[in-house]
Amino acid sequence: MLDPYKIRQDFPILKRKINNHPLIYFDNAATTQKPKQVIEAIKEFYENHNANVHRAIHTLSQESSELYENAHEEAAKFINADSMEEIIFVRGTTEAINLAAYAWGLQNLKSENEVLVTLMEHHSNIVPWEMLSKINGFQVKYAEVNEDGTLDYESFENAISHKTKIVCLSHVSNVTGVITDMERVAKIAHEYGALVLVDGAQSVPHLPVDVKDLDIDFLAFSGHKMLGPTGIGALYGKREILEEMEPFHGGGSMIKEVAFNTMARRCSFSLNDLPWKFEAGTPNICGGIGLMAAVKYLNDIGMENVKKHEEILTEYAIGRMQECDGVKIYGPEDASLKCGILPFGVNGISSHDVALFLDSYGIMIRSGFHCAQPLHEKFELKSSARASFYIYNTREEIDRLVEALKEIE
Amino acid sequence: MSTIEDYVARIEETCGEEKDYIVIFKYDLRDQAIAKILNKAKMEKSISRIIFELTFEKISFRLYGTGKAIFRNLKDKEELQKVLANLLL
Numbered sequence: 001m002l003d004p005y006k007i008r009q010d011f012p013i014l015k016r017k018i019n020n021h022p023l024i025y026f027d028n029a030a031t032t033q034k035p036k037q038v039i040e041a042i043k044e045f046y047e048n049h050n051a052n053v054h055r056a057i058h059t060l061s062q063e064s065s066e067l068y069e070n071a072h073e074e075a076a077k078f079i080n081a082d083s084m085e086e087i088i089f090v091r092g093t094t095e096a097i098n099l100a101a102y103a104w105g106l107q108n109l110k111s112e113n114e115v116l117v118t119l120m121e122h123h124s125n126i127v128p129w130e131m132l133s134k135i136n137g138f139q140v141k142y143a144e145v146n147e148d149g150t151l152d153y154e155s156f157e158n159a160i161s162h163k164t165k166i167v168c169l170s171h172v173s174n175v176t177g178v179i180t181d182m183e184r185v186a187k188i189a190h191e192y193g194a195l196v197l198v199d200g201a202q203s204v205p206h207l208p209v210d211v212k213d214l215d216i217d218f219l220a221f222s223g224h225k226m227l228g229p230t231g232i233g234a235l236y237g238k239r240e241i242l243e244e245m246e247p248f249h250g251g252g253s254m255i256k257e258v259a260f261n262t263m264a265r266r267c268s269f270s271l272n273d274l275p276w277k278f279e280a281g282t283p284n285i286c287g288g289i290g291l292m293a294a295v296k297y298l299n300d301i302g303m304e305n306v307k308k309h310e311e312i313l314t315e316y317a318i319g320r321m322q323e324c325d326g327v328k329i330y331g332p333e334d335a336s337l338k339c340g341i342l343p344f345g346v347n348g349i350s351s352h353d354v355a356l357f358l359d360s361y362g363i364m365i366r367s368g369f370h371c372a373q374p375l376h377e378k379f380e381l382k383s384s385a386r387a388s389f390y391i392y393n394t395r396e397e398i399d400r401l402v403e404a405l406k407e408i409e
Numbered sequence: 410m411s412t413i414e415d416y417v418a419r420i421e422e423t424c425g426e427e428k429d430y431i432v433i434f435k436y437d438l439r440d441q442a443i444a445k446i447l448n449k450a451k452m453e454k455s456i457s458r459i460i461f462e463l464t465f466e467k468i469s470f471r472l473y474g475t476g477k478a479i480f481r482n483l484k485d486k487e488e489l490q491k492v493l494a495n496l497l498l
Contacts, residue, residue, distance in 0.1 A: 019475045352423045352431065352479055353471060360459050360475045368424035376425075383425025407456075 002305040008392045010035035010297075021362030024397045029174055029202060029341050029388035030366055031224045034294075038227055041293035045286050053285055054253060054276070064285060071288035072275065074295045075234050079200075079219060080210040085274035086242065088235045089288050093201040094124040096220030096235035097168070099278065100197055101128040103248040104218075104241070109165055111137035116159055116167040116194070118143040118151060119378050122174050123371045125199045129168065138165075145378055149176035149331040157188060164194040166217075171203035175372045175384065176331030177314070177341030179203070182214045190215070195241070201225055205390075206310055206339040208303040211236055223287060228294035232287030235278075242274050251280035306391055310340030313389045313398065317342055320402045326409035330384060340389035343370075346408055351385040354408065361404045363397075413493045416442040420489065429481045430489050439476030446472055446496050468492055 008014050011033050016023045025033055045067065051060035053068045072084035081087060090096045109115065115129045119142050129140050141164075144155035151169070160167065167189045172179050186196045197218040203209055204219070205226030211219055218241075223232040237245070247254050254277050258269045271277045298306065315335035321327050326347035332338060346354050351367035358365055366386040369376050376383065387401060416438050421431040434442040450463035450472075461472040470480040483489050 350427050350429065350479075350481070351425060352427070352429050356431070356471070356473050356475075356477055356479060357460060359477070360473055371424075382427050383423075 002301050002309050002391060004309065004392055004394050007035075007301070008394075010037065011392055012036060012039070014392060018362040018364070019360050024361075024363040024393075024400060026387040026389065026393065026397070026401065027364045027366050028390040028393075029177075029225070029370070029386065031230065032205065032227050032390050033392065034227055034229070034290075035297055037297050038229070038290050038293045042229065042286055042290045045289045050286075052282055067292075068283070068285050068288050071292035074292045076236075078295045078299070079204065079221075079236055080212050081236050082212075082239060086236055086239050088237070088242075088275045088278040089283055089291075090233050090235055091231050091284070092222040092224065092233035093122075093199060093220045096218075096233055097124055097197070097199065098128045099235050099248050100218050100220070100237070101132050103245045103278065104195075104237075105129070105132050105166070106136065107246060109133075109136045109138045112163060113138040113165045114161065114163045115140050116143060116156070116164050116189075117141070118156070118169055119145045119374050120149065120151065120173045120175070120178070120372065121168070121170055121374070122199060122201065123373070124201075125168050125170060125197075126374070139163075142374075145375065149173060149178045149375075149379075150337065151178075151180045151185075153181075153184065156185065160188060160192050160194065162192055164189070164192055166195045166197055168197040168199070170199040170201070171209070172200075172206065172339045172341070173331075173372075173375070174202050174341065175343055175370050175375050175386065177202070177338035177343075177388070178331060179207070179338055182216060186215045202339060202341065205298075205306075207307040217241055223291040223294060226291075226294055227297055229287050229290035232284050232291045234291075239274065242278070245278075247271060247277050247280065249278075249280035253283070254278065254280040301391060307339070309391060310389055311335050313393055313395065314338065314340050314342060316395050317387065317389070317398045317401070320398055321405065324402065324405045324409055327405055330379060330381070340393075342387045342389075343384040344387070345381070345384055346405065349408065351383040354385040354405075357408050358401070358404055361400070363401055363404060365401075411498060413490060413497060416445075416497050417493065420486065422486070427481060429479050430483060430486070432478045432480065432489075432493065434476040434478075436476065442497060443472060443474070443476065446478070449496050465496060466492065 049063045051064040053065040072087045076087045144152040195217040200221040204221035219236040224230040256270045330343040355367035418435045419433045423429040450465035454462040472478045
């Protein structure tokens with residue numbers, strides 16, 4: 001079991017007071033706070049090692065390159081990828097999905113094909129596919145979601161066909177916290193010859209994710225939702241798929257050589273090895289190093305412990321929030337079906353008012369659509385309030401949330 | 410001559426079906442802004458001096474002691490600017 005009180009000592013921001021109340025940070029699904037180990041890693045890099053990677057033979061560049069490559073290695077191990085060649089650093093989940101959509105989809109999706117997503121997706125796993133469908137003319141299909149927010153597997157099976165080239169799903173919903181059985185999804189998809197892209201933005205930070213066990217083809221995740229800095233994330237892809245894909249961005253680093261043919265007066269180029277073929281230009285070196293520190297921090301805690309802690313907190317929060325007559329919890333009330341994300345509404349009060357009210361008590365939650373408008377429309381919700389937990393949250397903080405909610409009722 | 414920008418740090422349009430505007434007052438002048446608003450608007454309800462439910466020119470809104478206000482059912486940002494000008498200036 002993890003000890004949140006000990007962990008809290010590593011997070012300087014948690015000592016803050018907001019509106020004269022101790023900060024309670026329940027907006028972890030949007031971004032997490034950073035431990036001093038991550039902050040120190042960034043500081044250490046800029047104070048001692050800063051240089052561009054893969055471009056020079058001087059000492060600093062060698063150090064910087066080694067750290068940046070190690071960061072890929074650590075990220076690969078964290079999700080049990082075969083090697084760092086399968087890990088492409090990007091800005092975050094959104095860019096990772098866009099990279100897969102354009103680098104893989106542009107070549108492989110034809111007008112007769114279909115892409116299967118679900119109604120619970122974050123906009124970042126809907127819009128890139130809809131955008132690409134306007135170019136390539138394929139159809140985007142949507143699998144249904146049950147009333148409790150879980151995936152309707154029957155609808156998923158009915159929607160998939162031999163026309164489906166890729167299925168793109170959230171492992172964990174950013175609205176309800178519901179965990180989708182990705183092994184089951186991948187098995188079905190592969191039977192139809194479709195690839196599986198998993199939006200892991202809300203799963204990789206919160207539970208053990210093993211790309212081999214799940215047998216998925218792509219996995220997108222963000223560093224800032226797992227204690228790392230903003231502006232860094234990764235796209236995992238199976239090596240054989242990445243090798244076949246054309247690069248998304250062109251420029252420095254992603255090529256081995258660019259040769260000018262004086263007769264044709266054209267340049268030809270040869271592509272770099274994986275993963276650099278997909279990382280054009282100077283990358284977010286420091287972000288990668290920060291992510292590596294975050295991964296090490298989570299590894300020290302153990303992802304099973306992270307999952308268990310969130311399950312305990314979620315179960316406790318559901319129980320306590322049920323004491324409030326005017327509070328309605330959306331999604332399943334069985335904590336074992338989900339990660340630490342709890343959407344709710346308060347009778348007759350908009351989610352934004354709830355968020356502003358709680359803010360006056362130093363409690364940070366999210367309000368609105370959470371970039372998942374189709375799911376809100378499915379539930380006929382104008383918006384929702386969302387509390388989301390992480391390793392440093394405690395039962396006492398949930399008690400304070402409940403006391404404040406009782407006041408607002 | 411003061412302007413709305415003297416008092417307002419940021420205006421956020423919320424996401425969700427309710428197209429609300431959240432006005433965040435500048436930290437240093439938030440007490441002044443709150444005092445001006447309370448002076449001009451009609452108080453409908455107050456909860457522990459944390460939330461004030463107010464009406465002004467047939468527009469209802471909530472003002473928070475933390476220096477934030479939420480306006481709803483406004484046509485657009487221009488209408489919000491007019492209401493803020495009448496409240497603050």
